[in-house]
Amino acid sequence: MNAPTDTALIRMENAQLVRGETTVFSGLRATVHTSQRLAILGPNGIGKTSLAMVLAGRLRLSRGTLELLGIDVRNTDIRALRPKIGYFSDELITRLSPDMTALEVVALGKFSGLRSEWFKLDDDDHAEANHLLTLVGLANFGRRTLDSLSTGQRQRVMLARAFSGTPRLTVLDEPTSHLDLVAREQMIEALERILDEHHQDGALVMVAHHLEDLPPSITHALLMSESGQWYGSSDDVLTSETLTQAFDHPIEVHNLAGRRIATALRTN
Numbered sequence: 654m655n656a657p658t659d660t661a662l663i664r665m666e667n668a669q670l671v672r673g674e675t676t677v678f679s680g681l682r683a684t685v686h687t688s689q690r691l692a693i694l695g696p697n698g699i700g701k702t703s704l705a706m707v708l709a710g711r712l713r714l715s716r717g718t719l720e721l722l723g724i725d726v727r728n729t730d731i732r733a734l735r736p737k738i739g740y741f742s743d744e745l746i747t748r749l750s751p752d753m754t755a756l757e758v759v760a761l762g763k764f765s766g767l768r769s770e771w772f773k774l775d776d777d778d779h780a781e782a783n784h785l786l787t788l789v790g791l792a793n794f795g796r797r798t799l800d801s802l803s804t805g806q807r808q809r810v811m812l813a814r815a816f817s818g819t820p821r822l823t824v825l826d827e828p829t830s831h832l833d834l835v836a837r838e839q840m841i842e843a844l845e846r847i848l849d850e851h852h853q854d855g856a857l858v859m860v861a862h863h864l865e866d867l868p869p870s871i872t873h874a875l876l877m878s879e880s881g882q883w884y885g886s887s888d889d890v891l892t893s894e895t896l897t898q899a900f901d902h903p904i905e906v907h908n909l910a911g912r913r914i915a916t917a918l919r920t921n
């Protein structure tokens with residue numbers, strides 16, 4: 654049975670995170686319901702990756718309230734939440750053994766698993782992993798080891814992994830970084846295919862550096878900056894005016910075939 658559309662999978666109020674001596678962010682809020690897709694953007698170092706880790710149950714807030722999948726994380730062992738939240742990050746790739754096969758990497762996603770010998774995969778796990786590899790355009794790559802894949806192929810394997818087990822919430826931290834123009838497009842197409850065919854009711858959070866990295870189906874945006882934060886529908890937040898304020902630099906946003914493109918203007 655499908656979850657009701659008003660189910661909040663993320664409810665965050667007045668969130669503050671301190672890491673070491675640094676207050677990374679404070680006063681953040683966001684609510685993400687079933688079927689909503691939230692983009693997180695902002696300048697380098699503003700705390701996007703840290704926030705993605707918080708929303709994926711990898712890091713605890715220092716202050717404020719956070720419910721993930723309807724659970725108040727303050728009184729919860731967040732490690733128990735991790736297998737229920739799909740996650741993509743560069744750091745995760747480095748923790749996987751290079752001799753794991755693409756099929757193992759994807760199938761273990763549903764357990765948040767890093768090593769195949771720790772888990773027993775059944776036929777259903779393999780079937781779902783094969784289906785996800787097909788959706789990301791890697792149908793014949795299941796037996797290939799991670800170290801035999803190109804960067805773009807490896808990132809699509811990790812994308813497939815983030816949706817293994819059909820999590821209700823998936824957090825992607827810059828899935829298009831390090832990719833050339835064509836590989837980036839393949840990644841966005843793969844993401845759209847998964848969202849259409851495997852994740853219609855699920856919620857998505859995606860950190861991106863560029864508007865061009867976002868799939869057209871993004872519904873909401875959180876723009877972080879030194880001068881303030883903007884949170885709302887993507888049409889309201891991802892405008893020339895707000896981006897100009899957030900980056901403290903003139904920026905123009907254009908629409909091209911349903912995708913947004915942002916250009917930082919020269920000031921001299």
Ligand SMILES: Nc1ncnc2c1ncn2[C@@H]1O[C@H](COP(=O)(O)OP(=O)(O)OP(=O)(O)O)[C@@H](O)[C@H]1O
Pocket residue numbers: 672673674675677695696697698699700701702703704
């Ligand atoms: N493990 C850590 N310990 C202490 N401070 C950290 C740690 N990781 C990150 N930081 C600090 O937190 C701040 C935010 O970093 P974060 O990587 O979340 O930003 P970001 O917006 O994702 O950056 P970028 O756009 O460059 O990827 C930075 O000042 C960074 O130095």
